[in-house]
Amino acid sequence: EAQVTQNPRYLITVTGKKLTVTCSQNMNHEYMSWYRQDPGLGLRQIYYSMNVEVTDKGDVPEGYKVSRKEKRNFPLILESPSPNQTSLYFCASSFRDGLLNYGYTFGSGTRLTVV
Amino acid sequence: RKEVEQDPGPFNVPEGATVAFNCTYSNSASQSFFWYRQDCRKEPKLLMSVYSSGNEDGRFTAQLNRASQYISLLIRDSKLSDSATYLCVVMMDTGRRALTFGSGTRLQVQP
Numbered sequence: 326e327a328q329v330t331q332n333p334r335y336l337i338t339v340t341g342k343k344l345t346v347t348c349s350q351n352m353n354h355e356y357m358s359w360y361r362q363d364p365g366l367g368l369r370q371i372y373y374s375m376n377v378e379v380t381d382k383g384d385v386p387e388g389y390k391v392s393r394k395e396k397r398n399f400p401l402i403l404e405s406p407s408p409n410q411t412s413l414y415f416c417a418s419s420f421r422d423g424l425l426n427y428g429y430t431f432g433s434g435t436r437l438t439v440v
Numbered sequence: 441r442k443e444v445e446q447d448p449g450p451f452n453v454p455e456g457a458t459v460a461f462n463c464t465y466s467n468s469a470s471q472s473f474f475w476y477r478q479d480c481r482k483e484p485k486l487l488m489s490v491y492s493s494g495n496e497d498g499r500f501t502a503q504l505n506r507a508s509q510y511i512s513l514l515i516r517d518s519k520l521s522d523s524a525t526y527l528c529v530v531m532m533d534t535g536r537r538a539l540t541f542g543s544g545t546r547l548q549v550q551p
Contacts, residue, residue, distance in 0.1 A: 368541045416497050428474045431483035
């Protein structure tokens, strides 16, 4: 089954304790991206990757890191989490066929609480 | 002004009704357009892409008017399972491929 898999689904952590949210896709998509969703603010892009070893900042990158060592994996790293990073996080992947952009497929989400 | 604007609703409609959602976007350079649905606390799921010629998928019809920067979604013969939040989404044709989401329109289909 074609899918984007995120882990963990739920995470409660303390301020300053480094954590990684994993993301893996089995569709051989070039593009991957991380979004966070907050009430009243909607979904906002954190980081994106156009392909292996190619990553760049989105709209709200502060406090996050990513890596893309393999095409299928795109982990999100919070080096020193803070309470304002409490949010619902989604990983997504997509591809482009010539001039046609295909929409993203999203993972099931990670609900992170930083206390 | 928000980049993508939608009526937040909620739209409360009876089963079998036809309901229309509208969306406007501010950046005329936007290239790709989508409707997603999102159930409470779950991931957005792609409902359909939207093309200038208009497109239909079963009970769902999407329209795009580039001149007016306006996107619409029509749902015919509403089902209880259509209850969700519908997100209007645009994408710039840049390397970033960032999706810009509207705040969503909530639909509640009632028996």
